[in-house]
Amino acid sequence: MSEQLDRIVREKERWQETTVREALSRFPERSEQFTTNSGVPVERLYTPADVQIDYLNDLGFPGEYPFTRGVQPTMYRGRLWTMRQYAGFGTAEESNQRYKYLLANGQMGLSVAFDLPTQIGLDSDSPLAEGEVGKVGVAIDSLADMEVLFDGIPLDKVSTSMTINAPAAVLLAMYIAVAEKQGVPSYKLQGTIQNDILKEYVARGTYIFPPGPSMRLITDIFAFCEEHVPKWNTISISGYHIREAGSTAAQEVGFTLANGIEYVRAAINAGLKVDDFAPRLSFFFNAHNDFFEEVAKFRAARRLWARIMKEHFGAKNPKSWMLRFHTQTGGSTLTAQQPLNNIVRVTLQAFAAVCGGTQSLHTNSWDEALCLPTEESVRVALRTQQIIAYESGAAETIDPLAGSYYIEHLTNTIEAEAKAYIDKIEAMGGAVKAIEAGYMQREIQEAAYRYQRQVESGERIIVGVNKFTVEEEPPKNLLKVDPKVQEAQIAKLRKLKAERSQAEVDARLADLRAAAQSTANLMPPILAAVKAYATLQEICDVLRDVFGEYQPSEEF
């Protein structure tokens, strides 16, 4: 074997010195240096001599450690990934209509987008919410809104992902309460809450409380769900927003898994057993345009997490080793210029996610660099997934790109780079310490600025933006959120407050305060407050009062 490799090395040298040299003398290459989208150097050619593969240890078999080739034994031959479009805007009534439309068009699970006031624990009548109500997602102020949002949608049949972090406990409690009213017990509920506060501090910005109490809320959710909502994914540890903020692919993996390590450690320190909660951890990654780098990234992330969970945390249950993930195509790669070209970008990205073994997928709509997507553009995005699923052939065999010298080389490279980031963060005392020191934020900003400069210098081409540009009319018929949404929400809120039992609300909020001041699990008192129709902000204000608020340090 090694004799054969030696021969390949010698033959490659010969090829470079003869055939390539001759060609270069006539046709120089397009560039002195080639790199991936994230800046990883790319060689002219990869051969078996350029990549060290210990097949049984590093790749193995699908459904088995270290899961490089996939987490399920049969992958998409058994069941396709879940096609799950992130949606929500305006009032609960409007979003409920959009969900029913998506389900009627073959979508398999729901993914709820909340507006920004909801994401940071404010009611629609807060002065800070002015202009923001219903804009980037649906406005939810209380259980009453949540009842409308899922009206006519059987919660024992669909799985629901909710992009909610700082107030995740409250929205999960509302979901449990709505299900109960539908007659669906909590142990049957399937879905995900994002619940990943660390990446909010790093990249996404919808934090409320400081790290300490935020981590407690998260481990309280782990403990509560283990007992009462066992099929729920209690966290979606997210690299998506880290990448959108400008990180490289290796930073996306490294920082996300470093955050994952911090959650696992916090839960163990809170007295939970690793194999009791780790199987419910899930992940969320981005898919950008460099197809090969993205496929390699997903494979590297799976292998690295499996090794961390088994070797570092000593998890015994194979489900604790599995990195299951959702993918969304890269919002920041969409261009406002010649926006229909975005359909092609999304296709490449979605294809990478599928070739990388994603468990669920959101495809962005072509008009999202301009506004919220219309029904028509969302349908094209969903059809893109369906074409990949049924026409491309990518779903018929497992991990179809494995064994490509280039893909395996990139997988090894990204794994090693990500591991170096994790080691560095661990040496700083873990993810919370690294975030408080601004380390991850600075690394991401550097990468983002480097990228921007490459685009502006023309070193990096973005079709339709810095090359192949045309004069064009701005597109029409964009989706607009009715500015009356805020008034409507405020009216609903007034009515709710007039009709509910204030004494009951006060009593439940007092219970919550007492629990927050103790070390009791916060989920039961939050659930009781939600059922009494306490509003999201009323609940969060009690916690703000006890926990304080996060104060970021801003650098650029």
Added chain:
Amino acid sequence: MERKIRVLVAKPGLDGHDRGAKVVARAFRDAGFEVIYTGLRQTPEQIAEAALQEDVDVVALSILSGAHNTLLPKTVEALRARGLDDVLVVGGGVIPAEDIPYLKEHGIAEIFTPGTPTSVAVEFIRQHVQAG
């Protein structure tokens, strides 16, 4: 010595997308401006107060939440209420073309939409601050 152009880069509203704001702040600094960045979730009043305290020539507002038609004009009002009539106000973010005329009528000198090179914003500020 010529006084450097002073710019307040601010994030009105509740969205946390600060990649653009931070990249632009860096580009302004590299262009020789003095730059102050407010951080996230600033109200129009807080932004105007910071502009006053920092004695800036320019307020550059980054917003991607869709609340621009509400918050950008309010920021201009808050600046004018403090007598900051000469401060140049520009905006950037995911802002539909059809909203731009309304924003310009309400005191926003220019809106830079996705894909704009930072050099374009730098040049715009140089021309308009020196002219004013």
